[in-house]
Amino acid sequence: MKTEAIGQGRVKKKEVAVGAGALILLLLVAFAFAKKKEYECRYCDATFKTKAELIAHIEAEHPAEIKTIYEIADEVNRELGGSYVAGVLTPPAWWTGSVTEWSRHVQAIAWERYYQQFAPTP
Ligand SMILES: [Zn+2]
Numbered sequence: 001m002k003t004e005a006i007g008q009g010r011v012k013k014k015e016v017a018v019g020a021g022a023l024i025l026l027l028l029v030a031f032a033f034a035k036k037k038e039y040e041c042r043y044c045d046a047t048f049k050t051k052a053e054l055i056a057h058i059e060a061e062h063p064a065e066i067k068t069i070y071e072i073a074d075e076v077n078r079e080l081g082g083s084y085v086a087g088v089l090t091p092p093a094w095w096t097g098s099v100t101e102w103s104r105h106v107q108a109i110a111w112e113r114y115y116q117q118f119a120p121t122p
Helices: 002-036 049-061 069-079 099-115
Strands: 083-086 088-090
Touching: 002 069, 069 083, 069 099
Parallel strands: none
Antiparallel strands: 083 088
């Protein structure tokens, strides 16, 4: 009876040791993953913890490297067949929605392209 109790105690201690080992391994993996997730500037060696910090850095330090949202929106509008003549935005003939809806459509695509400029070098 007594030896059996000791034996069980040993098993429990082993389980705790395995559990702690697994926890340490998990922490190491999480740490490596967190370190890898740093945001690197594609124009210099700077790295940032958040994407927002990276974007602020590129906008402030490398403005010549990126297009403005206005430039991109203009490009998208023209690419899709819209025009912008004398300050008047005109959707392409195939567009069935309103001009406001066209503007929103173009801007949504433009913002997507704008943020692609901050992605790491492909
Ligand atoms: Zn930079």
